[in-house]
Amino acid sequence: MEIRKIVELLDAEIVCGADKIDEAVKYGFASDLMSDVLTLDSEGIMLVTGLTNLQTIRTAEMADITCIMFVRNKEITDEMKALAEENGMVLLECKYSMYKTVGMLHVAGLDPVY
Amino acid sequence: MELKYEVSGGDFTKAGYASSAVKKVLKKLSVDPKIIKRIVVALYEGEVNVVAHAYKGTISVDISPERIFIRIEDEGPGIPDIDLAMTVGYSTASPAVREMGFGAGMGLPNMKKNADELNVSSKVGQGTTVELITNLN
Numbered sequence: 001m002e003i004r005k006i007v008e009l010l011d012a013e014i015v016c017g018a019d020k021i022d023e024a025v026k027y028g029f030a031s032d033l034m035s036d037v038l039t040l041d042s043e044g045i046m047l048v049t050g051l052t053n054l055q056t057i058r059t060a061e062m063a064d065i066t067c068i069m070f071v072r073n074k075e076i077t078d079e080m081k082a083l084a085e086e087n088g089m090v091l092l093e094c095k096y097s098m099y100k101t102v103g104m105l106h107v108a109g110l111d112p113v114y
Numbered sequence: 115m116e117l118k119y120e121v122s123g124g125d126f127t128k129a130g131y132a133s134s135a136v137k138k139v140l141k142k143l144s145v146d147p148k149i150i151k152r153i154v155v156a157l158y159e160g161e162v163n164v165v166a167h168a169y170k171g172t173i174s175v176d177i178s179p180e181r182i183f184i185r186i187e188d189e190g191p192g193i194p195d196i197d198l199a200m201t202v203g204y205s206t207a208s209p210a211v212r213e214m215g216f217g218a219g220m221g222l223p224n225m226k227k228n229a230d231e232l233n234v235s236s237k238v239g240q241g242t243t244v245e246l247i248t249n250l251n
Contacts, residue, residue: 035218038220055126055162058133061134061137062133062137064147
C-alpha cells in the first residue's frame, strides 16, 4: 500500500520524509513494545505505535523499518525527527487511537506481519 | 577491522549509538543486508541491556571476511542465574526501562536467535560479558 494512500486514509500529517510517500509498505505492525518490533523478520513494514521517544526511531533503524505512524496525537520531538531524517525514514502522525488506526488500515487491505 | 565504543549505563538518549555506527560500517563493507539486520538487532539488544542494567560498558567489534565477533562487557550488578535470564518473559528491568519500550524479558533470547553463537558469562557484583559471533559465509 502506498504511503500516500495511508496518509489520506488516516488524515495523517507528514512529519518528515515527504519525498518518499509514493513508496509502498507491505505490512503493518502495531506495538508500543520495541522488544516485539525487534523480533520481526519481514521487510516492508510500517510500524504503528504510540511510543514517542528516541528509542522508537533507533528500533526502527535496526529493524530496517522506514515508515512509522504515530497514533493518539502524540508529540514527536525534534531529536526523533532529526534521527529519522538522518536515516531516511518517513514519520507520520494521526489523531486516531491505535485500535481505530489499525482497524482502518486492515479494512483498507494492509496485511499483518502474522 | 576493529571498532570500539563506550556505553553509559542509564543514558537512554545515546542507547543505540554504537549499533547505529556499526550498521553504517557494515553497509559500507557491502555485507548482506539480511546479515546486517541480524547483527545490529542483536547488538542493539545488548547495548540496551547495558544502558538498562549496568553502570557502564564497552562494545568491541572485530570484523574479518569470515565472521563478525562482538564482545559487550559491562560493569554492573551481573546476572545471578543466566539460564533464568535467557528465559523469554523473565525480566528485572525498571519501570523507566519499560517506559522506553523494553524490559519484557526478550533481549537475550532475541540475541540468541539473531547470532550464530552467543556466549554469556557474568559475575554478580562485577559485571557481564556477552559475545556474539556471526558467520558471514
